[in-house]
Amino acid sequence: MCNKLIFSFLLLTSSLFAQVDFQKAMLYKADINSKTAYEMQKKGSLIIDVRTKREFQTLRAKDSINIPVFYEQKGKRVFNKNFTQEVYAALNGDLNKEAILICRSGSRTKLASNLLSFQGFKNVYNIKNGFAYDWTKVKLPVEK
Numbered sequence: 720m721c722n723k724l725i726f727s728f729l730l731l732t733s734s735l736f737a738q739v740d741f742q743k744a745m746l747y748k749a750d751i752n753s754k755t756a757y758e759m760q761k762k763g764s765l766i767i768d769v770r771t772k773r774e775f776q777t778l779r780a781k782d783s784i785n786i787p788v789f790y791e792q793k794g795k796r797v798f799n800k801n802f803t804q805e806v807y808a809a810l811n812g813d814l815n816k817e818a819i820l821i822c823r824s825g826s827r828t829k830l831a832s833n834l835l836s837f838q839g840f841k842n843v844y845n846i847k848n849g850f851a852y853d854w855t856k857v858k859l860p861v862e863k
Contacts, residue, residue: 747832750847753780753854756819759844764817767806768850769831771796780821780850781860784809788822788831802831803838810840817842825849 751759757780760766766783768775775785786805789796799805810816818840820828825847832845846853855861 745833746836747843747845748836748841750825750845751819752848753821753846753857753859756821756844756846756854757859759817759819764819764844765809766819766821767809769802769820769822769827770850774823776863778850778855778861778863780854781862783821788827788834803835806835806840814839815841817844819844819846821846821850821854823849823851825852 756764756766760780760782766780768779768783768785769788770785771787771789771791772785773791775787779785786802786809787799788802790799791797806818807814810818818835820832820835820843822828822831825845826849828845828849832843835843
């Protein structure tokens with residue numbers, strides 16, 4: 720039932736996608752820094768790394784999960800058409816659960832955060848300067 724509801728919502732809102740600039744809009748809850756994200760994670764928020772699998776496997780925020788917003792194909796990035804559904808599954812179908820998105824610098828997460836919020840996710844946060852320019856700079860826990 721939930722999958723049908725999400726699919727219906729996606730169909731109904733698909734025409735609106737062309738009207739929203741997801742790189743410039745701010746539909747999500749907030750831009751946050753890595754220290755805030757880490758504190759939220761310790762209280763149960765899920766950190767979702769939207770980088771490619773290769774980037775994620777190199778080094779990542781401890782206890783984060785990987786749901787790429789883009790895949791690498793023949794040296795190019797291709798949008799992950801299942802991104803929203805994969806996040807929905809990772810959050811156990813709870814559109815109110817806090818999801819904190821992280822990428823290398825914060826640009827992919829801005830796009831992904833807006834996309835998720837546009838699709839009905841209520842508590843999406845963007846780590847503004849990402850993994851390379853914030854998380855590792857303040858020496859928060861990482862893993863390979």
